[in-house]
Amino acid sequence: MEATKGRRQSEIVLTKPFSLEGESDQSYRAPSLLSRLLTLLKNVRPGSDLTHFQLPPMFNFPKSQLQCYGESVYCTSSNSNLLSKCNSGQNPLERFTSVVAWSISTTRPTSFGVAPYSPTLGETHHVSKGNLNVLLEQVSVNPPVSALHATDEKENIEMIWWQQPVPKFSGTSIEAEVHGKRLLKLLNHGETYEMNAPHLSIRILPVPGIDWVGNVNIRCLETGLVAEISYNSSHSFLGFGGNRKLIKGKILDSSSFKVLYEVDGQWDKTVKMKDMNSGEVRVIYDAKEAIAGLKTPIVKDEESVWPTESALVWSELSKAIMNKDWEKAKEAKKGVEERQKQMLRESGVKGENWNYKNFRVSYDKERREWDCSPTHKWVPAAPIIAQ
Template identity: 85%
Template sequence: MEVTKGKETKIVLTKPFQLEAESDLEPSYRAPHLLHRLLSLLKNVRPGSDLTNFQLPPVFNFPKSQLQCYGESVYCTSSNLLSQCNSGQSPLDRFTSVVAWSISTTRPTSFGVAPYNSTLGETHHVSKGNLNVLVEQVSLNPPVSALHATDEKENIEMIWCQQPVPKFRGTSIEAQVHGKRLLKLQNHGETYEMNSPHLSIRILPVPGIDWVGNVNIRCPETGLVAEISYRSSHSFLGFGGSRKLIKGKILDSSLLKVLFEVDGHWDKIVRVKDTNSGEVRVIYDAKEAISGLKTPIIKDVESVWPTESALVWSELSQAIMNKDWERAREAKQDVEERQRNMLRDRAMKGETWFPKNFRVSYSKDTWEWDCSPTHKWVPEAPIIAQ
């Protein structure tokens, strides 16, 4: 979607990632021979190297920034899982719904292409129903993104602080996602703390991409804990096997008792089995939650902030969708050069940059970033998710 702001500036929004069964609905903006190009790009990179500041040519980008991907994992849904979290009659009902909602934030992506590295101070501001979502790039080196989302009607708040650390492993790239996610159900006085799985990009012998690692979800007020493992098993030489697996358990930490066993696939169905009664039920259906997603629309063009991702990267996104790789290269260089000039000017003036929407701190003891929103509620956005 392309919308003009003013006389020349355009805002470009694209469709969220779909499940594999709907891949034919995605725009064909990917360049040919991506695997060959990727191998050529990485041939001089040593295993173990940190790829955080590695610059990708536009042929390896899809038309979104990292901030947009973070935001989409919250506001791009076909069903309102957040309301289900809030409406649960018991702490266990609510906790199980939170586990399902956490799984819904795990989204498909495509092999061989990555989002843009967000610029310092870049923002992404979108509303979906009563949920207002705001993401800001609060640090550049290291890259840290902060998310604040609120629903005043449901009295729900989300606060995320994330730092991706991609490393080259020789035949694969593993992007560890550091940081904490908080979901607060204010009506119930409950806070849920959780982390994110890591993204594993397998280059050889068989190209593929999946989310892997352990996700822990805990509610200090109720003592309920979930231990979820994202797995991707492969048979000999990487062929066959099962992908996108989820295994885990929900337990009462005060009694050290397992209440439910969790099993399924994050891109299909996830079930829980009651360890007491043996009853099995579905808690998450990816087709219901993240299928049929549509491109967001712009309700108020003039209210879009100058720092909005869809505006900052508009020229590059349009060039990628048009497969105009020369124009894409120029557009990407323009954005990067503007950022270098901005950083250089601040350094010369001795100015310290501060995020507009978050108070940010870093703990050397725990190696964790803390991102506290400066406002209680996120305002309604000019961009609307459908």
């Protein structure tokens, strides 16, 4: 892993993560919803692929998508130990149910009407929380693909993710499918858990809102245990009312197809699990305990922050947005885009030949699948610390 030190041209700007209340940095308030909706509707058409659509700064929340991905892993309440529970389970079934709870914890509240920045090629985000070190890199921008590697040497845990959002506009809503793969490895037990992510549904009409939807499948390759979890909403009249944060599913043994547990609840409240043999019901996930009252990360060692760090790459734009200086925001966003173009021209390479610093990247055209393997066994401690 390379870290190029040099004179800082900008300060590092970090913002509060989305917590259970859906809040983030209190110094930022988005422009009126109506003005943003009118701007969006003037620039897109039904059926549009929004993968490369560039939002005006008033639609941006002051942080990169890389940071949002990372926060879903490292931003947890100080009293939450979900990842440790995955490792400390006494048997495969205990560990599997803890992995299901941890997977639910990566579902985070979002804010309607604003979106994070689309990361630049080679952009990175490197943060530590306790013994967990998390590193992300944007390995492609066309299409946008983000890779994540996280390790905890004390617990002997490793995570490897790659994600590709594919948003499409239907006229009254935007459906952002999240393609990719998530692997969680409990190395002490020789177990690998493979899972996917829910999709993001952004409703514009009749009632504006944003929901996590779709099916998440979690599988332990070694034990054959499988979870089928559905993110959905209860029925409502013409889009009004109803509950849009429901989770339902089951845990089963794939060798016998026997359902072991039923899972039911809300990802923003509590999720319970019912033992199909004994009838016992217990809470496996409490969102208030896990993702409430989250704090802004801090910079421990500014000189060790990489020039490619998200919080540095976008710092001028983030400051302008937080100050609601939209002219300066436009200039700052254009500046990031111009620097990206210049960097590619000077390097003389195209995106597919990019010199990745932290991952070995390949793409299977027939299967339309990416593979992002970390180049190092362990992620080093980061200069940015999650509280």
